[in-house]
Amino acid sequence: MYAYDEIDRTLVNERVAEFRDQVKRRLSGELSEDEFKMLRLQNGVYLQLHAYMYRIAIPYGTLASNQLRRLAHVARRYDRGYGHFTTRQNIQFNWIKLAELPDAMADLAEVGIQSMQTSGNNMRNVTSDQWAGVAPGEVEDPRIWAELLRQFTTLHPEFSFLPRKFKIAITASDHDRAAIKIHDIGLRLKKNEQGETGFEVLVGGGLGRTPFIAKTIKPFVHGHDILSYVEAILRVYNQYGRRDNIYKARIKILVHELGIEKFAAEVEEEWQQIRDGVLKLDQGIIEDIRSRFFYPAYETLPHMPEELKQAAHDPKFEAWRKNSVFPHKVQGYAIVTVSLKPIGKPPGDATADQMDALADIADKYSFGEIRVGHEQNLALPHVRKRDLPAVWKALEAIGLAIPNVNLVSDIIACPGLDYCSLANARSIPIAQEITRRFANHDTANLIGRLHINISGCINACGHHHVGHIGILGVEKNNEEFYQITIGGRADEGAVLGTLIGPAVPYAEVADVVEDIVEAYLALRASPEELFVDTVKRLGVEPFRERVYATR
Ligand code: HEM
Ligand code: SF4
Secondary structure, three states, rough: EEEOOHHHHHHHHHHHHHHHHHHHHHOOOOOOOHHHHHHHHHHOEOOOOOOOEEEEOHHHHHEEEEHHHHHHHHHHOOHHHHHEOOOOOEEEEEEEEEHHHHHHHHHHHOOOOOOOOOOOOEOOOOOOOOOOOOOOOOOOOOOHHHHHHHHHHHHOOOOOOOOOOOOOEEEEOOOOOOOHOOOOOOEEEEEEOOOOOEEEEOOOOOOOOOOOOEEEEEEEEEEHHHHHHHHHHHHHHHHHOOOOOHHHHOOHHHHHHHHHHHHHHHHHHHHHHHOOOOOOOOOHHHHHHHEEEEEOOOOOOOOOOOOOHHHHOHHHHHHHHHHEEOOOOOOOEEEEEOOOOOOOOOEEEEHHHHHHHHHHHHHHOOOEEEEEOOOOOEEEEEHHHHHHHHHHHHHHHOOOOOOOOOOOOEEEOOHHHOOOOOOOOOHHHHHHHHHOOOOOOHHHHOOOOHHHHHEEEOOOOOHHHHHHHHEEEEEEEEEEEEEEEOOOOOOOOEEEEOOOOEEEHHHHHHHHHHHHHHHHHHHOOOOOOOHHHHHHOOOOHHHHHHHHHOO
């Protein structure tokens, strides 16, 4: 956990007071919706189909139990009793009333939660691995660096009006759980030959209308230089980014148009001017941030406690354990992923009651800590292995012991036409239907790891380009159609999926997914070959044939 200091608390409180005044002026008519727009966007407030939508940042996905309880309170008191966890370690509330928003903000500010820069053309929430600090084998806790960048970029004058929104993600593990290759800047923590900590810096990734996988701009930037290097990238982007055309304004387009070599040369030139200036981090600053992260007082525990051996006789527990429980860097502990993907429900939603109960479970079994991951699931980062059966029972009592992590029903989906004013098609009902088709756990298990990602329009909030199966809603003659891509992935081997053929109507999407899965089961070289690997080996053609043979 990280302890905010007085500067943060003052800043957030001032923001709330300022926004309260802005809302008052909007409600009295003194400000038009147009005038209000800029002001609300800087605080994560959108105007959507039915209501204002409020987006709150969860820096590097780390939440304390009292913070989760406060989110539950906001859901219950100001919204319709639930919240929606998104792919960028944010939570969104869809039905909040404008007049009550300042109160909700003030309630959140009390526990150190805020929404600054969760929309608008600025630096968004800096995201990281949801297992940061507990994943075995990571170089070091990437949140220390995420926090440094958070402080550096919050209300940074030059980064407040960028050509377009800007997203940074950091990982410190070989397996990338932060999807760094689809971010404007991706940082991979590593050590150089001298054993010094630094970063491989990637740039120009992003989804949306024109998707790109990020390219490496520099294989190693020393930790002390990371702020100046990021600043150099942003200066070049700020100078050359296409402010004249919103569709070409993201840094990915600039990198693509200039070419990575030319872009890198520009950045290098800028960096040389500033690298030895005020942004050079001295070790004291890094250590100060490090000292504000608290880690639990772990006990010395057996690797395989009796309680776990006993519980292994229960097939339901085992089914859950096999896909929800992951190794922890401390012996005797485990990381538990809490799936927010119940069969037939909107992916990523949690009710106020579930949030409260999870906060209690975290207090009892996970040192009061909860994490939010980019797959729209939560995690309990420090569970004693002997407590796993009890955690499972507690999760089952609130409908969250769902044994589908990484399986076909662990779907990422954007809100689509149910909430979003930009949508062309529904996403949530498609996700619900697919989860119903694959509700049988044995079938899902037989299929193995398969990520389905759904977006309701080209903006790609549901990451459809990098889904193993990607589903994109498009509109044709006022009807909802869906384009299907396969073979995408968002991890260290990130690639964009390939379109398999013409778009299909709403009613056929789940059938098409079933066809693709059946084709995979028939084509895979062995039960160990993952869906994405079969697609990589064979290409899309056999899948295209299977899907369109009868259509
Ligand atoms: C209903 C409210 C929402 C609105 C109006 C909205 C709007 C947008 C827009 C306009 C873009 C395209 C930006 C660009 O390419 O420059 C975008 C991208 C994105 N949004 Fe949303 N979004 C919403 C909800 C969400 C949700 C719920 C999620 C997560 C589940 C999400 C995650 C993302 C991500 C990951 C991207 C892709 C970023 C990239 O280009 O790399 N958004 N959103
Ligand atoms: S992908 Fe489109 S429909 Fe879905 S949330 Fe984003 S903007 Fe809305």
